[in-house]
Amino acid sequence: MCIINRVKTNQCCGCSACVNICPKQCLELKEDKEGFLQVRLSKHNCIECGLCEKVCPVLNTKEEKELEIEAFAVKNTEESQRKNSSSGGVFIALANQVIEEGGVVCGAKFDKDFHLIHDFAQTKEELKPLMGSKYLQSDMKDCYKKVKNYLLQERLVLFVGTPCQVMGLKLYLRKDYNNLLAIEVVCHGVPSPLVWEKYLEEVCKRKKISLNEIENISFRNKDKSWRVFNLKIEGKDKTILKESLHDNLYMRGFLQNLFLRQSCHNCPAKNFNSMADISLADYWSIDRFHPEIDDNKGVSAMILYNKK
Numbered sequence: 200m201c202i203i204n205r206v207k208t209n210q211c212c213g214c215s216a217c218v219n220i221c222p223k224q225c226l227e228l229k230e231d232k233e234g235f236l237q238v239r240l241s242k243h244n245c246i247e248c249g250l251c252e253k254v255c256p257v258l259n260t261k262e263e264k265e266l267e268i269e270a271f272a273v274k275n276t277e278e279s280q281r282k283n284s285s286s287g288g289v290f291i292a293l294a295n296q297v298i299e300e301g302g303v304v305c306g307a308k309f310d311k312d313f314h315l316i317h318d319f320a321q322t323k324e325e326l327k328p329l330m331g332s333k334y335l336q337s338d339m340k341d342c343y344k345k346v347k348n349y350l351l352q353e354r355l356v357l358f359v360g361t362p363c364q365v366m367g368l369k370l371y372l373r374k375d376y377n378n379l380l381a382i383e384v385v386c387h388g389v390p391s392p393l394v395w396e397k398y399l400e401e402v403c404k405r406k407k408i409s410l411n412e413i414e415n416i417s418f419r420n421k422d423k424s425w426r427v428f429n430l431k432i433e434g435k436d437k438t439i440l441k442e443s444l445h446d447n448l449y450m451r452g453f454l455q456n457l458f459l460r461q462s463c464h465n466c467p468a469k470n471f472n473s474m475a476d477i478s479l480a481d482y483w484s485i486d487r488f489h490p491e492i493d494d495n496k497g498v499s500a501m502i503l504y505n506k507k
């Protein structure tokens with residue numbers, strides 16, 4: 200049976216695994232009225248092969264299980280790399296290593312219109328736009344297919360995404376590859392891309408600028424501190440906006456869960472369902488458990504699930 204009949208709109212997390220696997224290209228992702236990508240039938244030529252159901256995170260959740268894990272508090276020793284990362288800068292340390300070994304890295308970056316997409320980096324320079332947490336949902340496009348192609352070419356691949364995106368990838372691949380390292384960022388939900396678009400429109404109107412004058416956006420600017428971070432929007436030679444998480448309207452709405460995707464309230468990838476090799480999170484309570492490490496510049500919590 201086709202997935203459209205089995206997964207409700209409020210359950211679908213928009214991972215795009217079904218769209219990537221469909222042999223007849225009869226599925227597509229289209230924006231709903233809040234800007235979230237939802238799966239739709241694009242052509243009526245379904246052959247009822249059932250592949251879309253086999254790769255869907257919503258239809259393949261498992262019972263909570265006991266896992267052997269190791270957990271670390273991690274700080275990147277390169278201060279500039281840590282400063283430009285959301286927490287301890289683990290992602291960029293691992294990504295640099297993968298590039299040095301001739302591998303490819305897949306993560307989330309802004310396109311020229313500040314829509315979030317998943318894309319690949321093959322050089323250290325191309326890693327820069329992938330750094331940092333962006334608080335909206337990324338469009339996976341055909342990245343799962345491309346990841347598989349790189350794996351079959353025996354390239355080392357580092358994939359980073361939300362737990363549901365990692366779960367979508369793992370189900371899409373349907374076997375474990377030794378040359379894949381899959382990292383999930385601990386995620387409490389992704390906000391509406393339409394709210395983000397409207398927010399940016401409002402900033403441009405208020406600051407009397409056009410969107411193409413914006414050069415860079417950081418959701419986790421650490422100029423003041425790691426804990427009280429800023430949302431910072433920069434133009435070519437100037438700061439257009441810099442507001443702390445407590446003052447910024449977009450961040451306040453996000454942190455109060457006002458405009459998250461509906462599936463995030465019943466996440467299919469929770470309880471270690473994602474099959475990630477590593478989880479990364481902000482180690483917010485480091486000052487209580489290891490005050491000797493804390494310098495208010497960012498520490499990551501890193502959880503390892505296997506020997507990889």
Ligand SMILES: Cc1cc2nc3c(=O)[nH]c(=O)nc-3n(C[C@H](O)[C@H](O)[C@H](O)COP(=O)(O)OP(=O)(O)OC[C@H]3O[C@@H](n4cnc5c(N)ncnc54)[C@H](O)[C@@H]3O)c2cc1C
Nearest residue numbers: 284285286287288289290306307331332333359387480481
């Ligand atoms: C939407 C979202 C919600 C989060 N919520 C929490 C939380 O509630 N608690 C917590 O402890 N940590 C949360 N995190 C994770 C945390 O903010 C850091 O991303 C993580 O600790 C890694 O930090 P880092 O310094 O090692 O690397 P960073 O350089 O910050 O690397 C972040 C990595 O995540 C990828 N990424 C960024 N944005 C997205 C996105 N929207 N979708 C998919 N991949 C993305 C980037 O490509 C990069 O590879 C969240 C992250 C995101 C993206």
Ligand code: SF4
Nearest residue numbers: 221245246248249251
């Ligand atoms: S059942 Fe097969 S052909 Fe039909 S939508 Fe799913 S993957 Fe495509």
Ligand code: SF4
Nearest residue numbers: 211212214215217255
């Ligand atoms: S959760 Fe992913 S695989 Fe399942 S229907 Fe939605 S987009 Fe398709």
Ligand code: SF4
Nearest residue numbers: 362363386388463466
């Ligand atoms: S909360 Fe779950 S469903 Fe929502 S984006 Fe994060 S991993 Fe995906």
